[in-house]
Amino acid sequence: MTKRSSHTALLWIVAAGFFMQALDTTIVNTALPSMATSLHVSPLAMQPIVVAYTLTMAMLTPASGWLADRFGTRRVYFTAILVFVFGSICCASAHTLGQLVLARVLQGLGGSMLLPIGRLAVLRSVSSEQYVSALAFISVSGQLGPIVGPTLGGWLVQAISWHWIFLINVPIGAVGLYAVQRFLPPHGATQAPPFDFAGCGLLSLCMIAFSLAVDTPVEMHRAAWAAGLFVLALVSALAYIPYARRRRNPLFKLALFSEPNFSVGLIGNLLCRIGASAVPFLLPLLMQLQLGYTPLHSGLMMLPAALAGAAAKRWIAPLVRRYGYDTFLLVNTVIVGASIVAFALISRGTPVAVEIAILMVFGAGASMQFAAMNSVTLKGLSHEDAGSGNSLFSMVQMLAIGLGVSIGGGLVNLFSAQWGSAALGFRLSFVCVGVITLMSAWVFRHLDEDVPGARTARPRAAASTGR
Structure with a gap:
């Protein structure tokens, strides 16, 4: 395979991963009422399946670059697709809202690595002159997700069942797994700097506590629970400030805010x-x-x-x-x-x-x-x-x-x-x-x-x- 065709294949692999992630973010929304009926819950009670997915992605995205350096780009990208597809199968197999939320967390685990590591693979494989055009090509797939997602989701729900909004990821992922092994350059593991697990934990705790506080139903007997979660979120965020000042390489430098x-x-x-x-x-x-x-x-x-x-x-x-x-x-x-x-x-x-x-x-x-x-x-x-x-x-x-x-x-x-x-x-x-x-x-x-x-x-x- 020539270098040019290898770069083309790489761009299609990353674009497919980005499309799969963007599609999954939008395809779910039109299926929520049908899913709620099937799971015997209120349609508005379905919001945790969206929140669980996005919150998992938010927490794990910063670790993606470190994982790629530590274990190799191809290995981690392959794992990301595999976890995402397995999470999709678990979503389609869920019989209760709790099972579906857990499956969405698993899906978010894989989804959090798809775009950042794919973008990193492109950065390491193409010249600086080609990078902007390569990234623009990948971004098109991200734009197609919101265009195709709601309509495709509505059609699948109406023509077959809501389970297929997740099962559609299986054939796309299977092709992606083969293509990664076949075409993605084997960027090996490197001596990655230590990852700031403590800093990531503090910020993740802040996001989880804040999200749960906002998601708590407005009822008198739960007001204290929500207030406690807000306090926990604030304490976690404030604790990160002195921690980041003391650490040589924190997850996010405070100098960013200068x-x-x-x-x-x-x-x-x-x-x-x-x-x-x-x-x-x-x-x-x-x-x-x-x-x-x-x-x-x-x-x-x-x-x-x-x-x-x-x-x-x-x-x-x-x-x-x-x-x-x-x-x-x-x-x-x-x-x-x-x-x-x-x-x-x-x-x-x-x-x-x-x-x-x-x-x-x-x-x-x-x-x-x-x-x-x-x-x-x-x-x-x-x-x-x-x-x-x-x-x-x-x-x-x-x-x-x-x-x-x-x-x-x-x-x-x-x-x-x-x-x-x-x-x-x-x-x-x-x-x-x-x-x-x-x-x-x-x-x-x-x-x-x-x-x-x-x-x-x-x-x-x-x-x-x-x-």
């Missing part, structure tokens, strides 16, 4: 993604439970948002060059937040054209928002801090997705019980998560307008793959 736009971007990302991540979870539930749509119909309704998002990516660079990151993010955040609030207007009497228009505005705005937020957060970091900053940024992204699902689902339950109307519960929840997104506009006002290249640089290709 770059002002990194701190602002991290907080803005968290707030904005909480609201935006609640939408893919809440909309299929609204459409199926309140509007009477079939799973396939609700999946098709998500297609305009995904297509608009893919089309809008070409507008980001010229808009940022003309207005700068600060102005662009301020205005675009308002558009995204307002479109989320507008979902509260959707009811059985709403014309389909209006629903599609709101979905397209949200999809285009969110797509540009994510790429611009990613770029402005990471672009000011030094070359030495870029890898560590990107890992922390990825953790926050995954944490925000889980929080968005927990907060969105919790608000629907709270308002539905308070007002005795599920329809009103959905409407008020969209308003609340839209307001959370709008709050990030205030955060982005604090961006440093003099950041190097803020009006001339193109958003990083590497960042755009993170959606």
Whole structure:
């Protein structure tokens, strides 16, 4: 096999892994009501299967680079696919919600390594001149996941059963396993630096405690439990600060936060993604439970948002060059937040054209928002801090997705019980998560307008793959 064909095969392997991960993140949402019926639970009680997956990915992503150095890229990537496929089989075999949540944790274990190690394999195998174009090729597969996922999930649920939204990973994974052994260059194990297990444990404890506190039902007898979890999360986060100061090579250096736009971007990302991540979870539930749509119909309704998002990516660079990151993010955040609030207007009497228009505005705005937020957060970091900053940024992204699902689902339950109307519960929840997104506009006002290249640089290709 020639060097060129070997590189092509490598790109297809990594792209397939990224597609499998991105597909699994979106394909589940349209199947939630059918899964809930099969497992004999409320549809809104299904949010732990999304949270468990994203939270596992958030906790384990920082360890992926160390694992690749310690055990070899090909060996770890092969294991990641194998664990992901086995987790998918366990998901399809689950008979209770608890079993499904545990299977999703196993799936997240494999999924947490697919993109970072695949990206690392490409970095080690292609020249610096080819890296940006190679990464752009891989990112296309990540864009296809949200486009194909909801519709494919709806069709599989309606035509066969919900189990197939997980079983579809088996043939893709089987081809991937063969291709990894056949084409992935055998980057061997190296003398990896010691991994900061204690630091990773502190931050993981913080994320788990905070997520569980947010996910705790709002009831008087559980208020003390939720408050205790919040305190545990805060103590874990604060304990990391003196720990990181004493350790020579901590998981994340505190110096990262000396770059002002990194701190602002991290907080803005968290707030904005909480609201935006609640939408893919809440909309299929609204459409199926309140509007009477079939799973396939609700999946098709998500297609305009995904297509608009893919089309809008070409507008980001010229808009940022003309207005700068600060102005662009301020205005675009308002558009995204307002479109989320507008979902509260959707009811059985709403014309389909209006629903599609709101979905397209949200999809285009969110797509540009994510790429611009990613770029402005990471672009000011030094070359030495870029890898560590990107890992922390990825953790926050995954944490925000889980929080968005927990907060969105919790608000629907709270308002539905308070007002005795599920329809009103959905409407008020969209308003609340839209307001959370709008709050990030205030955060982005604090961006440093003099950041190097803020009006001339193109958003990083590497960042755009993170959606």
